[in-house]
Amino acid sequence: MQEFLSYLDSSLTPGEAGAFAWVVIYILAIFLAVSLAVVAMNWLERKILAHMQVRLGPMRVGPHGLLQPIADAIKLLIKEDIIPSGADKVVFWLAPIVIVITAFTTYIVIPFGPTKAVTDMNIGLLFMLGVASLGTLGIIMAGWASNSHYPLLGSLRSAAQLVSYEIAMGMAVVSAVLMTSLHTGTGTLSMIDIVRAQEAQQVWFAFKFFPLGLLAFFIFAVAMVAETNRAPFDLPEAESELTAGFHTEYSGFRWSLFFLAEYAAMIAVSSIAVTLWLGGWMRPFPHALSGPLWDTAFSFFPALTFLFLAGLAARATVRMPKHPAFRIQTIGLAGFGAVLGLIGLVLLLPPVRARVQDVYWFTAKVAVFMYLYIWYRGTFPRYRFDQLMKIGWKFMIPTGIAVLILTAAVGLIV
Amino acid sequence: MEVTTLHYLVVAAALFIIGTIGVLTRRNVVIILMSIELILNAVNLNLVAFSRLYGLQGQVFSIFVITDAAAEAAVGLGILIAFFRNKETINADEIDLLKW
Amino acid sequence: MNPVATEFFFYGLSAVAIISGILVITRRNPVHSAIALIFTLLSLAGLYLMLYAPFVAGVQIILYVGGIMVLFLFVIMLVNIEQAQRVEQFNKQWHVGVAATLALGALLVYVYLKGQSVFPHRPLLFSEEQNTQQVGKMLYVDYLLPFEIASVLLLVAIVGAVVMAKKRI
Numbered sequence: 001m002q003e004f005l006s007y008l009d010s011s012l013t014p015g016e017a018g019a020f021a022w023v024v025i026y027i028l029a030i031f032l033a034v035s036l037a038v039v040a041m042n043w044l045e046r047k048i049l050a051h052m053q054v055r056l057g058p059m060r061v062g063p064h065g066l067l068q069p070i071a072d073a074i075k076l077l078i079k080e081d082i083i084p085s086g087a088d089k090v091v092f093w094l095a096p097i098v099i100v101i102t103a104f105t106t107y108i109v110i111p112f113g114p115t116k117a118v119t120d121m122n123i124g125l126l127f128m129l130g131v132a133s134l135g136t137l138g139i140i141m142a143g144w145a146s147n148s149h150y151p152l153l154g155s156l157r158s159a160a161q162l163v164s165y166e167i168a169m170g171m172a173v174v175s176a177v178l179m180t181s182l183h184t185g186t187g188t189l190s191m192i193d194i195v196r197a198q199e200a201q202q203v204w205f206a207f208k209f210f211p212l213g214l215l216a217f218f219i220f221a222v223a224m225v226a227e228t229n230r231a232p233f234d235l236p237e238a239e240s241e242l243t244a245g246f247h248t249e250y251s252g253f254r255w256s257l258f259f260l261a262e263y264a265a266m267i268a269v270s271s272i273a274v275t276l277w278l279g280g281w282m283r284p285f286p287h288a289l290s291g292p293l294w295d296t297a298f299s300f301f302p303a304l305t306f307l308f309l310a311g312l313a314a315r316a317t318v319r320m321p322k323h324p325a326f327r328i329q330t331i332g333l334a335g336f337g338a339v340l341g342l343i344g345l346v347l348l349l350p351p352v353r354a355r356v357q358d359v360y361w362f363t364a365k366v367a368v369f370m371y372l373y374i375w376y377r378g379t380f381p382r383y384r385f386d387q388l389m390k391i392g393w394k395f396m397i398p399t400g401i402a403v404l405i406l407t408a409a410v411g412l413i414v
Numbered sequence: 415m416e417v418t419t420l421h422y423l424v425v426a427a428a429l430f431i432i433g434t435i436g437v438l439t440r441r442n443v444v445i446i447l448m449s450i451e452l453i454l455n456a457v458n459l460n461l462v463a464f465s466r467l468y469g470l471q472g473q474v475f476s477i478f479v480i481t482d483a484a485a486e487a488a489v490g491l492g493i494l495i496a497f498f499r500n501k502e503t504i505n506a507d508e509i510d511l512l513k514w
Numbered sequence: 515m516n517p518v519a520t521e522f523f524f525y526g527l528s529a530v531a532i533i534s535g536i537l538v539i540t541r542r543n544p545v546h547s548a549i550a551l552i553f554t555l556l557s558l559a560g561l562y563l564m565l566y567a568p569f570v571a572g573v574q575i576i577l578y579v580g581g582i583m584v585l586f587l588f589v590i591m592l593v594n595i596e597q598a599q600r601v602e603q604f605n606k607q608w609h610v611g612v613a614a615t616l617a618l619g620a621l622l623v624y625v626y627l628k629g630q631s632v633f634p635h636r637p638l639l640f641s642e643e644q645n646t647q648q649v650g651k652m653l654y655v656d657y658l659l660p661f662e663i664a665s666v667l668l669l670v671a672i673v674g675a676v677v678m679a680k681k682r683i
Binding site: 416420429438441455462463466480494 | 520521524528531532535536538539541544547551554555558561565569573577582585586589592593601602603605606610614616618619623626630633634648649652657660664667668670671672675676677678679681
Binding site for chain 3: 088090091094121122123126127129130131133134136137140141144152156159160162163166186187188189
């Protein structure tokens with residue numbers, strides 16, 4: 001037990017320190033957290049989209065539709081699991097598994113804090129992009145195995161889109177990796193060392209060599225929307241043309257695996273963006289506003305966030321209709337708010353406060369990207385496929401190469 | 415039993431043999447191209463296994479081999495598509511005319 | 515960090531590699547072959563990791579599995595495989611091919627048995643932490659010319675593929 005707890009003071013990730021019990025704990029924690037985040041995203045996306053379109057969104061199941069994702073999950077699990085008779089059974093069965101495994105494998109190198117990653121690899125970033133690109137295979141397999149026209153066309157489009165945007169993404173990523181080599185002479189692909197380099201150079205890479213860092217970040221931010229097949233680049237799933245794209249023939253549990261993988265992949269690419277350009281686990285202005293006073297001030301943010309959410313829940317509780325039919329819902333909402341408030345109060349304790357800092361800032365930055373994803377979906381009309389390809393090949397890739405060369409040149413001069 | 419370089423060489427040899435059999439016996443051009451990928455991978459495994467004994471050159475060279483495989487796959491599959499468009503078949507032994 | 519359970523992973527990964535390799539050349543359906551090939555490539559990436567070559571393993575995954583195999587699957591979908599599945603899969607002179615290859619295999623086994631004393635027995639010690647940096651340095655310093663030639667090769671391949679596959683240029 002002593003040995004088990006002694007890891008907590010270590011300055012290495014559990015994978016490097018060889019603490020296998022902690023590796024398992026971290027993997028389970030990440031898996032649970034991501035699944036919970038997907039459930040939360042499901043509810044938030046519907047609610048936010050609805051409010052953008054001046055609707056209410058789900059309101060019936062639970063107070064303000066809070067239990068809607070759970071109801072959906074139950075519905076999907078008890079639905080009939082259909083395998084089309086003309087389908088290639090083995091591949092049809094394998095495809096969702098491949099997609100989910102690749103989406104979750106990327107998480108083992110994401111650094112939620114200086115020591116809060118499952119392991120730190122020398123090739124961390126390369127590994128992450130490589131495993132993420134395996135998701136394409138799952139999409140192609142799903143589309144082909146369905147033995148139907150819409151899925152096949154959807155997966156062909158998706159594969160073409162992913163392969164084209166991967167190049168632009170790679171160019172942007174390499175220009176950020178180049179920046180890590182400044183001052184020290186050797187660059188690094190390790191996710192933790194990339195954040196450390198930003199710490200040492202006292203700047204987030206998005207603001208380095210203005211506007212080069214910002215341009216690379218922009219290219220990545222657009223390419224990652226295309227990589228995850230989200231609006232406005234969601235052509236593989238364009239309802240008006242291809243029904244549901246590559247997963248048209250899937251139903252029930254298998255379909256929910258695709259759903260899970262899509263959102264897990266969104267969080268994973270957002271984490272790459274945060275790690276490479278937005279300083280990973282660092283709090284805002286770690287150098288401009290340094291000193292113990294500012295540190296203490298910023299350390300209250302996690303608690304304040306949860307207390308703010310609890311306050312929102314309390315406000316909604318007060319505004320619930322006073323009709324007896326809503327009594328259970330009102331009590332439920334009050335209980336939800338109380339749980340949030342309790343978490344907020346626990347986060348006020350000094351030892352907890354210090355430990356959750358890095359995870360909080362990382363998650364907050366990722367959450368901004370998640371909101372952006374929903375915002376794009378509510379704002380932009382879908383591109384045509386030729387427009388998509390034109391943007392990818394004639395704008396993103398040349399700009400990416402130019403940014404890469406300019407970054408290298410500026411890095412040589414500075 | 416300790417895993418030595420010889421073990422890796424045996425695995426590489428087995429993959430090489432499988433790939434060669436595939437190239438020599440299959441009719442489908444797609445599978446012939448895949449067998450060539452198998453052969454290239456066997457070579458790569460040899461190079462990387464030896465790089466543990468003699469230095470990093472083997473790893474560098476295996477990266478060149480992977481580049482080469484990418485180029486080969488792109489051109490080979492391009493030829494395959496052009497051929498399929500003209501002859502409606504992808505069997506290697508039906509590719510027996512220089513001009514049609 | 516040193517690899518754990520070396521024998522277990524070596525035999526497991528090699529078994530996956532070889533069995534899926536056999537599946538590649540025996541399946542009737544090219545898509546099944548391609549999926550088997552993906553398993554071979556991934557287990558080879560695992561073997562590279564055990565050989566202290568993490569960078570090559572990463573390149574293997576991102577280029578081979580994420581790039582080349584996607585291209586293969588893409589092309590398989592474009593060509594009509596149903597008709598290709600119905601015909602005879604092996605050519606007429608397959609006996610000769612198998613016999614010649616097995617003879618080559620016997621030769622390889624003979625060479626390995628005779629020559630195993632030639633290799634140094636003790637592996638070199640690399641610092642795994644610096645593998646990517648060392649490979650990069652070697653690529654850009656010692657092997658700069660081959661590197662540039664490889665880029666020209668890729669350019670030629672792009673042009674060649676476009677010329678081959680496009681109906682009218």
